[in-house]
Amino acid sequence: MKLNMAREHLVVIGNGMAGVKTVENILEQAPDRYQITIVGAEPYPNYNRIQLSYVLEKSKAIEDIILNDWDWYRENGIELYTGTKVTDIDTTMKRITTDNGTLIAYDKLVLATGSTPFMLDIPGADKQGIVGFRDIKDCETMLQAADQYKKAAVIGGGLLGLEAAKGLLKLGMDVTVVHLFDDIMERQLDHTASSMLQAELETQGIKFATGKKTVAYLGDGDRVAGLQFSDGSELEAEFVVMAAGIRPNTELALAAGLEVNRGIVVDDYMRTSAPDVYAVGECNEHRGISYGLVAPLFEQGAVLARHLCGVETEPYAGTVMSTQLKISGVDVFSAGEFTDAPGLTVVRMHDEWRRIYKKILLRGGRIIGGVLVGDGKSAARLQQWIRTGTVMTDAIHDTLMGAVEAAGGNSVADIADEEIVCGCNGVTKKRIVDVIQERGFTTVEEIKLSTGASRSCGGCRPVVEQILKHVLGDKYDSAAAKQEGICSCTTLSKDEVVRNIKEKGLITSQEVRYALGWENEEGCSKCRPALNYYLGMIWPAEHVDERDSRFVNERMHANIQKDGTFGVVPRMYGGLTTPEDLRLIADVAVKYNVKLVKVTGGQRLDLLGIQREDVPKIWEELGMPSGYAYAKALRTVKTCVGSQFCRFGTKDSIDMGIQLEKRFERLDMPAKFKMAVNGCPRNCAESATKDLGIVGNEGAWEIYVGGNGGIKARLAELMCKVRTDEEVMEIVAAFIQYYRETANYLERTSDWIERIGLTKVIQTVVEDADSRRELVERINAALQQVKEPWRDILDNQKLKEQLFDEIQAPSGRQ
Amino acid sequence: MANSYDYRSVGPVDQFPQRMGRVVRMEGQEIAVFHTTDGKLYALENRSPGPKGGTIVEGIVSGEVLFDPICDWKINLADGQVLAPDSGQVRSYPVKVEDGQVSIGVPEKADGKREG
Numbered sequence: 043m044k045l046n047m048a049r050e051h052l053v054v055i056g057n058g059m060a061g062v063k064t065v066e067n068i069l070e071q072a073p074d075r076y077q078i079t080i081v082g083a084e085p086y087p088n089y090n091r092i093q094l095s096y097v098l099e100k101s102k103a104i105e106d107i108i109l110n111d112w113d114w115y116r117e118n119g120i121e122l123y124t125g126t127k128v129t130d131i132d133t134t135m136k137r138i139t140t141d142n143g144t145l146i147a148y149d150k151l152v153l154a155t156g157s158t159p160f161m162l163d164i165p166g167a168d169k170q171g172i173v174g175f176r177d178i179k180d181c182e183t184m185l186q187a188a189d190q191y192k193k194a195a196v197i198g199g200g201l202l203g204l205e206a207a208k209g210l211l212k213l214g215m216d217v218t219v220v221h222l223f224d225d226i227m228e229r230q231l232d233h234t235a236s237s238m239l240q241a242e243l244e245t246q247g248i249k250f251a252t253g254k255k256t257v258a259y260l261g262d263g264d265r266v267a268g269l270q271f272s273d274g275s276e277l278e279a280e281f282v283v284m285a286a287g288i289r290p291n292t293e294l295a296l297a298a299g300l301e302v303n304r305g306i307v308v309d310d311y312m313r314t315s316a317p318d319v320y321a322v323g324e325c326n327e328h329r330g331i332s333y334g335l336v337a338p339l340f341e342q343g344a345v346l347a348r349h350l351c352g353v354e355t356e357p358y359a360g361t362v363m364s365t366q367l368k369i370s371g372v373d374v375f376s377a378g379e380f381t382d383a384p385g386l387t388v389v390r391m392h393d394e395w396r397r398i399y400k401k402i403l404l405r406g407g408r409i410i411g412g413v414l415v416g417d418g419k420s421a422a423r424l425q426q427w428i429r430t431g432t433v434m435t436d437a438i439h440d441t442l443m444g445a446v447e448a449a450g451g452n453s454v455a456d457i458a459d460e461e462i463v464c465g466c467n468g469v470t471k472k473r474i475v476d477v478i479q480e481r482g483f484t485t486v487e488e489i490k491l492s493t494g495a496s497r498s499c500g501g502c503r504p505v506v507e508q509i510l511k512h513v514l515g516d517k518y519d520s521a522a523a524k525q526e527g528i529c530s531c532t533t534l535s536k537d538e539v540v541r542n543i544k545e546k547g548l549i550t551s552q553e554v555r556y557a558l559g560w561e562n563e564e565g566c567s568k569c570r571p572a573l574n575y576y577l578g579m580i581w582p583a584e585h586v587d588e589r590d591s592r593f594v595n596e597r598m599h600a601n602i603q604k605d606g607t608f609g610v611v612p613r614m615y616g617g618l619t620t621p622e623d624l625r626l627i628a629d630v631a632v633k634y635n636v637k638l639v640k641v642t643g644g645q646r647l648d649l650l651g652i653q654r655e656d657v658p659k660i661w662e663e664l665g666m667p668s669g670y671a672y673a674k675a676l677r678t679v680k681t682c683v684g685s686q687f688c689r690f691g692t693k694d695s696i697d698m699g700i701q702l703e704k705r706f707e708r709l710d711m712p713a714k715f716k717m718a719v720n721g722c723p724r725n726c727a728e729s730a731t732k733d734l735g736i737v738g739n740e741g742a743w744e745i746y747v748g749g750n751g752g753i754k755a756r757l758a759e760l761m762c763k764v765r766t767d768e769e770v771m772e773i774v775a776a777f778i779q780y781y782r783e784t785a786n787y788l789e790r791t792s793d794w795i796e797r798i799g800l801t802k803v804i805q806t807v808v809e810d811a812d813s814r815r816e817l818v819e820r821i822n823a824a825l826q827q828v829k830e831p832w833r834d835i836l837d838n839q840k841l842k843e844q845l846f847d848e849i850q851a852p853s854g855r856q
Numbered sequence: 857m858a859n860s861y862d863y864r865s866v867g868p869v870d871q872f873p874q875r876m877g878r879v880v881r882m883e884g885q886e887i888a889v890f891h892t893t894d895g896k897l898y899a900l901e902n903r904s905p906g907p908k909g910g911t912i913v914e915g916i917v918s919g920e921v922l923f924d925p926i927c928d929w930k931i932n933l934a935d936g937q938v939l940a941p942d943s944g945q946v947r948s949y950p951v952k953v954e955d956g957q958v959s960i961g962v963p964e965k966a967d968g969k970r971e972g
Contacts, residue, residue, distance in 0.1 A: 564893060567915075570916055570918065590876045593925070594914035594915075844872075844876065844878060848878075848879040849871065849878065852864060
């Protein structure tokens, strides 16, 4: 053991991702080499700044994005000052001064001071309500603003600006992105890709003001009220987020006499102009470039750490920039060069129908850049190919442009050891290979938990998997199966579970868990509902539904709301009702003080804000069947007016809708299931976004499947065309049963159909008459077992009490 | 000072279905009572420890563990402790079963007043 005194003192200014990553690398290489002190201005331990957009859209809490908690600093013997600013660096005396007057001497100093958002210096810049999007504090300000204000403007249509805009939109704000250039993300995308991205974001609800230069902030009072553009036009805005670039934080370095351009100038080993002073990350400038993304800062940190530990290292030679937009529903990737230029070979594919655009640029046959929109599946591999300057081959071309899967991929062998595979968490290939070899890991999950690789955006998961495959070789297959368990209680996949249930004749979920060696005797919140579904699907007559394994809404047959009240939605078959029914609903709503009566997207009425104990009373008084608005089952069959009244209608869509809804209601499915029936191709009932949509034509019905209007929108595809109503019923029955039997629990038809393939579905449901007949027989058997759930609960006094009545404890002492 | 509790009777055991929570109101407090497969009864404050709030009575019960219906955290029914990788604690109340009758205890303070 070396004595503390013998250790050199390393001081890091900046407790962000660049500084702490450098320290992590040092601790890995030479844990005893330095006594380490970190000084940070923010009051938090190191967190994942690139995930602030998740905090903003509330999909993650602040705790979720902490990378190194307080314990980590303690365990590694690091002295940490948070909420502390460094005010002076004395490079001669080799010491720094903090804002509370503390002097700290150093042997080596690392500046990792990051950057600040670029703020416009225009009239009104001192008004309130103008913030950058940089740290947790900004994020909190934005969350507060969303509660108080409605109209937001984001200045800057780059990566950060768009993520901020999406976050504010999700918080319910009316958001306009203001951009200086005509194309958004013009530094990463060409015109075509940029237009596609903008169109996609517009459909999500973001507005754009492009080609606009902001010249003043408007507003009479202290608070900003709008923006004034150079062309004279104005935009109303009560809240402005600046995302028009960043400025390296260089004040400290300048004052200390270091060479500073745009950033603190460093060489290929992150050395500044002063001896023993280094700069890493967004605050520096390397070969004329100040980077603002995470991957370069990790690569710099790795080089600097090796240099500081006296380990031989390749010099840092700059980073191939790549960009992936972290916005749900938008798949955009860009890396390396992206604009056409003389001397470059362009491989281009633009599918306007599927809204996919791919462009790969080659110089001398080598891949040097590319843009992917709408299909990011090969993004991780493309990035590796660009990094390594791989020569385009037929196989790579097929992978990128065609529907063909990559041929095993020997590409991971080409990745250099020190190259970063996971850009979000700065994990190199070597690190991954090491943990596989040294710790005997066999799954991506284990690698993720240990190294952080693929933990954040998940984009590199395929590469991590390929590395695992490459290292394990023949042993990989058995390993692969291990990670497909339906939950952490078992290593068995859904298909294996289903096969065992059938072969071994298991009827209850307890039997399944016991016979198949579940780790957790009573299962977990993932497998309990799933097993209950699979058992009910396989043994419709024998399996007794396990109410305690259902999620709350299905357990109570009502929709629980955020305040603990409930929603009740009675059936309105095909969206058809009568004056008598409407009157009854209105009377009940008044009697029970229903807070809100809403017409749903599925053509019926939702009574909201009902007290728990009133729910069964309302069922009783309505006397209508449950609309299953809470269930993984058929929700509604939306219909248009059809031939009964509509001048264009060629088919009686209402009648068909009612027939379908009555026939297939109440049957459990893997996920919710929505249908629509249209009397003509004008499609007023919107078949294209339903799990199953029917469109009437003269003399025929067209049946579309796999549509989804939800989180991941997908257009339904034509499965077949049939002539008679009976054929519709039969095909729909066979389709639903095939979906019930082969989908994973919670898998919507849109994902299921992409996994199984439409061709296979058509073969099984439409072309193969035998299999169709068998499917219909099985669904009929299942349909015989369904019961009206509201009546069922009302008829069972004890169950009704247990589900809906609260127990009042007597007050006072016994 | 040893904790002393003031127990209130809340009815027979069979009012509490196994593996499904039930709400009990006691002096303005909402308590979720759970009955495990092993026949044990537990009482927790009906409030999710997670960041999104909400109630826990609707959660899935597995052995001695409750899965929070909102954030899917795992809560130890016996003491309300949130299990790793998450952390936190839900307030728990002692439960007694005598002659098939369930009663729940509210802590009593030294001056005889109960905690609110």
